Amino acid sequence: MSMNAQLRWRKFVSNFMLTMTGVCAAVSVAVLFFILGYLVYHGGASINWDFFTKLPAPVGEAGGGMANAILGSAKLLLLATLFGVPIGFFGAIYLAEFSGSKVAFVVRYAADLLNGVPSIVIGIFAYSVAVHPFKHFSTFAGGFALGVMMIPITLRSTEEFLLGVPRTLREGAMALGASKWKTISTVIVPAAYRGILTAILLAFARVAGETAPLLFTALGNRYWSNGWNEPTSSLPVMIYNYALSPFEDWHRQAWAAGLVLLTLILIINIIARAILSRGISVPRS
Amino acid sequence: MASTSTTVPSAGPVVGSRSFLARLRDGDEIARLITFLFAASVVFITLLIVYELWQGSVLPRHKFGFAFFRTTVWDPNADNFGALPFIFGTLVTSALALLIAVPLGIGAAIFLAELAPARLSDTLEFFIDLLAAVPSVIYGLLGIFIVVPVMRDVVQPALKNTLGFLPIFKGPAFGIGFLTAGIVLAIMVIPYIISVSREILLSVPRDQREAALALGSTRWESTWKVVVPFARTGIMGSIFLALARALGETMAVTMVIGNTPSIAMSLFSPGDSIASVIANQFTEATGELYTQSLIELGLVLFILTFILNGLARVLILVTSQRGSAHA
Numbered sequence: 032m033s034m035n036a037q038l039r040w041r042k043f044v045s046n047f048m049l050t051m052t053g054v055c056a057a058v059s060v061a062v063l064f065f066i067l068g069y070l071v072y073h074g075g076a077s078i079n080w081d082f083f084t085k086l087p088a089p090v091g092e093a094g095g096g097m098a099n100a101i102l103g104s105a106k107l108l109l110l111a112t113l114f115g116v117p118i119g120f121f122g123a124i125y126l127a128e129f130s131g132s133k134v135a136f137v138v139r140y141a142a143d144l145l146n147g148v149p150s151i152v153i154g155i156f157a158y159s160v161a162v163h164p165f166k167h168f169s170t171f172a173g174g175f176a177l178g179v180m181m182i183p184i185t186l187r188s189t190e191e192f193l194l195g196v197p198r199t200l201r202e203g204a205m206a207l208g209a210s211k212w213k214t215i216s217t218v219i220v221p222a223a224y225r226g227i228l229t230a231i232l233l234a235f236a237r238v239a240g241e242t243a244p245l246l247f248t249a250l251g252n253r254y255w256s257n258g259w260n261e262p263t264s265s266l267p268v269m270i271y272n273y274a275l276s277p278f279e280d281w282h283r284q285a286w287a288a289g290l291v292l293l294t295l296i297l298i299i300n301i302i303a304r305a306i307l308s309r310g311i312s313v314p315r316s
Numbered sequence: 317m318a319s320t321s322t323t324v325p326s327a328g329p330v331v332g333s334r335s336f337l338a339r340l341r342d343g344d345e346i347a348r349l350i351t352f353l354f355a356a357s358v359v360f361i362t363l364l365i366v367y368e369l370w371q372g373s374v375l376p377r378h379k380f381g382f383a384f385f386r387t388t389v390w391d392p393n394a395d396n397f398g399a400l401p402f403i404f405g406t407l408v409t410s411a412l413a414l415l416i417a418v419p420l421g422i423g424a425a426i427f428l429a430e431l432a433p434a435r436l437s438d439t440l441e442f443f444i445d446l447l448a449a450v451p452s453v454i455y456g457l458l459g460i461f462i463v464v465p466v467m468r469d470v471v472q473p474a475l476k477n478t479l480g481f482l483p484i485f486k487g488p489a490f491g492i493g494f495l496t497a498g499i500v501l502a503i504m505v506i507p508y509i510i511s512v513s514r515e516i517l518l519s520v521p522r523d524q525r526e527a528a529l530a531l532g533s534t535r536w537e538s539t540w541k542v543v544v545p546f547a548r549t550g551i552m553g554s555i556f557l558a559l560a561r562a563l564g565e566t567m568a569v570t571m572v573i574g575n576t577p578s579i580a581m582s583l584f585s586p587g588d589s590i591a592s593v594i595a596n597q598f599t600e601a602t603g604e605l606y607t608q609s610l611i612e613l614g615l616v617l618f619i620l621t622f623i624l625n626g627l628a629r630v631l632i633l634v635t636s637q638r639g640s641a642h643a
Binding site for chain 1: 339342343344346347348350351352354355356357358359361362363364365368369372419420421422423424426427428430431432440442443444445446447449450451452453454456457458460461462503506507510534535536537539540560563564565566567571591594595598599610611614617618621622624625629
């Protein structure tokens with residue numbers, strides 16, 4: 032009888048605890064839908080044509096939009112991609128195809144270290160090398176900061192996908208007499224292009240919402256930015272400033288900006304994953 | 317397998333025997349050199365970060381030495397900088413975040429790895445990945461407008477009424493402060509704990525589970541007493557990873573912590589953290605010593621996350637290798 036009771040107790044504990052793990056999972060995932068729902072609810076009501084076409088209204092006045100911040104974010108991300116992706120991409124080719132194991136270890140280690148550096152520290156770094164020497168904040172400095180953050184993500188995943196290309200493809204090209212470079216550029220990279228594209232998109236999405244590295248590099252701007260050497264506004268920094276402001280109307284616009292930014296980032300993430308899942312399946316190590 | 321081992325030795329000498337000039341003509345040497353420069357620039361940038369942080373914090377390091385970490389007065393007007401309140405804030409909020417996120421995250425990971433059918437598990441993991449992609453400024457936005465009011469009007473009064481005798485739940489309920497920052501941080505780091513722990517749990521060999529079940533243990537007992545201990549080191553790794561994220565997190569914390577340097581027993585008290593003070597004061601900092609003190613805080617953050625990330629990587633690697641060696 033007591034044996035039976037004990038077994039019943041153990042079974043009860045088992046079922047209870049397993050249910051609890053389900054609750055944990057449900058709660059964690061629910062956060063995503065809560066965030067989405069709240070942003071759509073608050074942001075959706077605030078989005079209008081002005082938001083995309085107008086400059087911010089003068090302090091205290093209602094209305095206006097974030098056209099300059101949208102363009103600013105686009106410029107910053109363009110610079111970041113131009114700076115970060117080539118380094119990540121070609122660096123990965125070196126690691127996967129040319130380097131010895133010692134050099135590869137050092138580069139990988141540096142990339143992992145770089146990946147773990149808090150974004151605010153990247154901001155300090157970009158300030159030290161791209162703002163301080165020139166004595167002014169600029170779009171360039173902001174793009175540089177974001178670009179540095181794109182390097183390790185692009186590098187490590189691109190390398191993984193290059194190494195995932197089957198050996199037989201490589202040998203086939205070599206056997207036909209292709210040089211190593213020819214093999215890489217016409218066989219290996221095309222074979223891994225879906226993976227590489229995914230890596231770049233994910234790196235892009237990751238920095239698109241970064242705020243901290245922009246605070247003291249691109250700074251912010253209530254007007255159009257006159258060229259790449261001037262400070263520029265950006266969506267994440269606008270959200271930060273507007274959310275902390277005392278004005279109702281700015282809060283409304285912060286929600287709208289949040290919705291636009293999050294939608295962009297989630298769509299890029301989903302596209303990236305869709306590209307990968309339909310392409311060649313490269314086993315993740 | 318046999319074909320690769322026979323072709324490799326024969327391919328090797330042929331490539332090696334071509335003259336340097338031939339390889340140069342084919343573009344191989346140029347390609348190697350160019351890609352090497354890109355790879356080397358990664359190392360260069362990383363070293364440059366260390367150099368800039370070190371070089372940029374010369375003044376306060378010489379002036380204050382270790383007192384920088386022990387003193388509590390942060391007074392830019394008197395050129396007196398003590399970082400203890402910020403270190404305190406960073407540690408307290410991160411510890412709170414882990415306290416909440418670890419049980420929840422590991423529970424969810426157990427569900428995803430052990431219980432959920434593969435299809436459901438992958439779908440949920442997809443959502444968790446999306447959650448990890450949400451930018452921190454969005455968490456901050458929701459923090460200010462949702463978490464802070466809820467904390468001020470519901471949670472903090474409730475805690476005060478029930479556990480108010482504890483010194484950590486004393487004082488006025490502002491909504492902002494250590495506790496709120498800890499909760500927002502917890503929400504942010506949960507996805508990291510879930511993703512990594514799930515991978516680790518999935519790498520535990522099947523025979524471990526089957527042996528436990530064959531010996532008559534319930535499903536929970538096999539999970540909790542066999543699978544989880546097997547994956548313990550890797551799960552620790554995921555926690556360190558989450559801790560490194562929490563320590564360096566800037567925007568969400570800055571938006572809800574209150575930005576008042578203080579060392580208080582009460583978790584309701586507004587505070588400040590290393591990352592927040594840098595975000596708030598860096599552009600306004602006048603004078604070399606002020607700016608450099610903030611850079612030294614950045615250096616502290618860099619070193620902390622460097623150590624934690626390193627530890628996390630080792631732990632995760634050790635466990636996944638143990639798992640695959642068994643399988």
